[in-house]
Amino acid sequence: MHPQRKRRLYGVLxxxxxxxxATALTMTxxxxxxxxxxxxxxxxxxxxxxxxxxxxxxxxxxxxxxxxQDSTEVSFELTDGAHEVRVFYDGILPDLFREGQGIxxxxxxxxxxxxxxxxxxxxxxxxxxxPEVAEALKAAGKMPQHExxxxxxxxxxxxxxxxxxxxxxx
Amino acid sequence: xxRYLHEWGSPxxxxxxxxxWQRGLWALSALLMLAGLWGGLVLAPVDYExxxxxxxxxxxxxxxxxxxxAYVVMATTGAIGLIWRLKVAEVITSAGARVGASFTLLALAxxxxxxxxxxxxxxxxxxxxxxxxxxxxxxxxxxxxENAIEDRRSAARACAILALVGVVNIPIIHFSxxxxxxxxxxxxxxxxxxxxxxxxxxxxxxxxxxxxxxxxAGALLSWARALMLERERSSRWAAREVNT
Numbered sequence: 001m002h003p004q005r006k007r008r009l010y011g012v013l014x015x016x017x018x019x020x021x022a023t024a025l026t027m028t029x030x031x032x033x034x035x036x037x038x039x040x041x042x043x044x045x046x047x048x049x050x051x052x053x054x055x056x057x058x059x060x061x062x063x064x065x066x067x068x069q070d071s072t073e074v075s076f077e078l079t080d081g082a083h084e085v086r087v088f089y090d091g092i093l094p095d096l097f098r099e100g101q102g103i104x105x106x107x108x109x110x111x112x113x114x115x116x117x118x119x120x121x122x123x124x125x126x127x128x129x130x131p132e133v134a135e136a137l138k139a140a141g142k143m144p145q146h147e148x149x150x151x152x153x154x155x156x157x158x159x160x161x162x163x164x165x166x167x168x169x170x
Numbered sequence: 171x172x173r174y175l176h177e178w179g180s181p182x183x184x185x186x187x188x189x190x191w192q193r194g195l196w197a198l199s200a201l202l203m204l205a206g207l208w209g210g211l212v213l214a215p216v217d218y219e220x221x222x223x224x225x226x227x228x229x230x231x232x233x234x235x236x237x238x239x240a241y242v243v244m245a246t247t248g249a250i251g252l253i254w255r256l257k258v259a260e261v262i263t264s265a266g267a268r269v270g271a272s273f274t275l276l277a278l279a280x281x282x283x284x285x286x287x288x289x290x291x292x293x294x295x296x297x298x299x300x301x302x303x304x305x306x307x308x309x310x311x312x313x314x315x316e317n318a319i320e321d322r323r324s325a326a327r328a329c330a331i332l333a334l335v336g337v338v339n340i341p342i343i344h345f346s347x348x349x350x351x352x353x354x355x356x357x358x359x360x361x362x363x364x365x366x367x368x369x370x371x372x373x374x375x376x377x378x379x380x381x382x383x384x385x386x387a388g389a390l391l392s393w394a395r396a397l398m399l400e401r402e403r404s405s406r407w408a409a410r411e412v413n414t
Contacts, residue, residue, distance in 0.1 A: 008252055011252075012249045015335060016337060019337075019338045023338045027342075036350060039351075093290070094288065095287055096220070104353055120290065123353055124219075124220070124288055126358040127366045128220075128224060128227070128366065129371075130215030130217070131215070131216065131217075133218070
């Protein structure tokens, strides 16, 4: 290779590698601040902010949804498998809201440890299938569960070592 | 073989050959996309949880894949242009920014349209959505930088460096759903284990993805030809092309 071109090639590699390292360091440093939502365990442990709005993510506990008559007030519990937190919400729930579904609620934590949500978002998972297949899987007990791990603190980073960042590799 | 590849580096040869290639790419892309749309919108069943709304996947996911793929191509041709100072590589890079930006915008728009009924919001600042927005800004920044520099050759060099710096965003987009808690779900298809989508829904998706890829390639060549003609307007071959 022409020496001048070789020098330019090294320049290109230097830019790519340098920027990658800088970004990796920055992201490691800011990891905690980039959390989109807190888990119920973190709230129980008192890690969630008290003075401002934040998001909490988890699965809606089966049988925990309580609706008020003649109003849109609803309350339900979110779990990450370890701890639960009760959420109170007055508004229209997204279509996908149901028991066992992954939910992200935005709100403020009261002194009674109940989250007063101003917004409730449904989190969809990566599974797509026709209703008949879903019925068959449910009957056989093989329905993919909404991944509890998704809502546990650092659930996805813990098994990064042997899976190269892909948690669902079997 | 090497000679054939080498000839692509010549602007008039590129102009003529790319013109032939783009027609084939577009024809094949139209066939695949028609088959994919028919399969996705008519033949594929409804989703057990989302109902009909999931069908936007047939636009959204291919658009997002192409948006990321286009960036990698743009950075690669940018590096080639930077190292070998090939005019063809330079015009393909700047054409790539335009096509890539369009696909990114499409992915963001269709995502928002899907998010409103499914999540309950058009937009959230989670890691996936934000990193894709950064991708759009990288593309737009490339175009803006190119327009800000008068001399074409130095503009191409500056833009190639910007493209290379931004390539770090691509793995961030892909892994964002693993590294952070996001509202956006994890990958259904682009993962190491088996796709989490029923085969009847997957086949049209792959047809649409391949069709979009070829559409991207056709659009890239078409745009690169136009840029090449404009850049070489004072040359004899360009005058000949315009007058015939």
